[in-house]
Amino acid sequence: MFKGKFRIVAVICFVLFGVMAYLSSQMSFGPRDKILPGIYVLNVKLSRMDRDQAIQAMKKMEASFKQARTIQYRELSWSLPMDQVGLRLNYEEEVERAMSFGRTGSLWQQFLERREAHRSVHLKPEIHLDANLLEKTVTAAAETIILPPRDAGLIINDNDTVEISPGREGRLVDINHLQQELIKSLLTDSRSPIPLKLVVAPPVRSTEEVSAMGINRLLAMYSTQFDPNKVNRAYNVSVAAAALDGLTVAPREVMSFNEVVGPRSTEAGYKTAPIIVNNELVDGLGGGVCQVSTTLYNAVLLANLEVVERTNHSMPITYVPIGRDATVVFDAIDFKFRNNTDYWLYIQSHVKGGTLVIKIFGNEQFKKDVVIRSWIEETYNPDTLVENDYSIRMGDRLIKQKGAQGYRVSAERVVMEKGQVVKVEKLPTSVYKARNQIISQGMAPPGDILSNPELPADDSPVNGEMEEAEER
Template sequence: MVVKRKKLLVIGLPIVFLLLIITFLASQMSFAPRDKILPGVYMQNIELSGMDYNQAIASIGKLEQQFQKPIQVKYKDQAWVLPMSQVGLKINCKKEVQRALDFGRKGTLRQQFLERRQAFRGAYLKPDISLDKNLLEKLIVTDAAVIILPPRDAGLIIHADNRVEVSPGRSGRLVDIDHLESKIIEALLKGISSPIELKLIDVPPIRSTEQVKVMGVNTLLGMFSTKFDPNKVNRAYNVSVAAAALDGLTVSPQEVISFNEVVGPRSTEAGYKNAPIIVNNEMVDGLGGGVCQVSTTLYNAVLLANLEVVERTNHSLPIPYVPIGRDATVVFDSIDFKFKNNTNYWLYIQSYVKGGTLIIKIFGNSEYKKDVVIRSWVEETYDPKTLVEDDYGIPLGDRVVRQRGAKGYMATGERIIMKDNIVIKVEKLPTSIYKARNQIISQGMAPIGTILKNPN
């Protein structure tokens, strides 16, 4: 009997001791319904104990507002107030509430135990804060402009006499936005109120002086201009929009340029307006009327710069602002004008409107400078037909010209390339076919007296 009692004591004491430990540990843990956050859980300094999802969302929203109070930044002896309400500061409230709800309930049993015990003593979670770097940078650039020196890219200066000069690049000094962002978040999470010291970094230009020099652009290779009526406001506007799209274009060696890709769709969103265009051998109003004058002017500048024409299509009718056979029509997603930089250096294009004149200049390397003459002429002429149509809407015997006829042509031309007044090459230009435009006459068929005249 004594032996049995000893055995029971040997077995029972550890169990009792274990139960005491479990009871003690349980007393050091937090408990709450699964839809409520455990007691003792905080987000920063906001207590979330016992809150449900919606209550916690509202509380963390207040924390986000707290973080939007202005803070100070400084550089040496200069200081600025940074309004945090203008830098896109955000806390992902839904994510943080879920994290608080999951605290002590996710992971291994050991992890849950440790987290619950931590909550019993006070678990202070740090929220994930995000800032909009673009807004932060704009704010700093405006407020701390006196300490900022933007980098300057090297470029080209084209003088009035077409001389080309390299504009040197320069390194800049900017605020390290990544560093500032991390310091702001650190200050908010740690409750630091002292000013944040700005860190400046040296930023090289995207294009250095040496890079621009290596491009080899040092002379005017070719230019061409065409006239238009500035009083035709919509058409003049369209010409200006398309010309601006080409202005400043740089073309690498052997690169093929598509006019349609550079200029883009002729749409109202792109700023184009209705003006006359050629459709089915007739002039009608259409979106982007006038853009073909820009492609035609570019085509002639390309010819005079002795560059390679890859793709070109003539209009269906001769156009008045260039000699016959020297036009280039374009229709977005259908008909394109393309040329190739067949030199070993870069090209630079200037394209602008001055008064009623469109001017396009192509600059490149003097090694490829040639004297170029363009000639074009009519090879064949096509007479229009006269079509007579019966019209019961006009009196018998009357005749009305509905469409005036126009001759058609087959035109061709050549590019003569010279160096030191010696012809070194003659190239045949693409043949251009312009269709004849038939004359259409309406012949009256209505008996006299059967057409009611307008009493007014």
């Protein structure tokens, strides 16, 4: 009994010793820095190559894969330039896989892999294709059979009537299927034409979806004027207006001007123009954007939409009646309104010459006749401040800053239907601060005037400048 068990153990030890001897032989193993004999990637022999040699062999394989292939749809065929579809092999990974074959895992696994290599083993590389580049290249090559889908949309006619542009299904190449067939063709070295499979591509927005938005008429419009010769400011108005053009607002959604228009920065395309900061006129980025928010505010009022957030300027502006302005400062002061109708809204905004026009389209059920009224409740007179100035001759006085009156202004929205008043709504009160007049009084003795070339005789804005300046 004991002898029988001893024989079994002896046989097992002998087999293990034989396996270890085989694994350690130069014939089956080879140098550690070279690939085992009998290892191929597809039909490229990597046997006994070191790492650098194997990488060069894989690069040649990739170059051969980049030769043009033929794609076919029915009786039509095209040449597909494979060097334009993002084809690549991961050289390092493929060579590492070949170097590791028969050298990792358990002794038994290594034995099996080396025995397989002794009869030759053909590894399949992982071929990478860029689906986006492939789609772009195939679309350019086979454009005659491709029909892009067309989204449904709105058409606003010159007379402000609304039509629906119907959507349409498209016909596109099945890129996933083509990608798989291309890889299969490369792995098998087939030169047969690769058939294209077409799929139906629905539009992102169907005709039914656009129709259900319920946008069928103009609810309100408002326009303001500006001086197109003030190039930077006119440019800023155009940039902000373009951000609003084509905007849709869902039922009950709150629209934020700052979120839509974004920060007023050089990166966003804005330029330096006059703005109002702390009741003073200074140059700053985005001067003119408030004219867009103010014009939108008035269009919102006339469309009978709910105002959620609105702040007046610190000084009156002249392109809208007093009490009907809306200033904005990114990340600080916003203008917001809610779509309080049961249907979607569509905003159209454009600049032509020196005119900014904003139109709001919605459903005809919510079209109302609206009148906006504003009036001055209280007037605040400015103070006159005198500052000693040693750069001016004693006895002389200059106006350093012109004063301007301040106001408290009330406003209301009157909503009518069929000629009858159905609602009178009080709008937010506007308070404009008085602008103090500052007098520079000369204090320099005759013949002892200190020079100060930077001091203007009068740096206050005149009326024409005031209407072009605003907070941002």
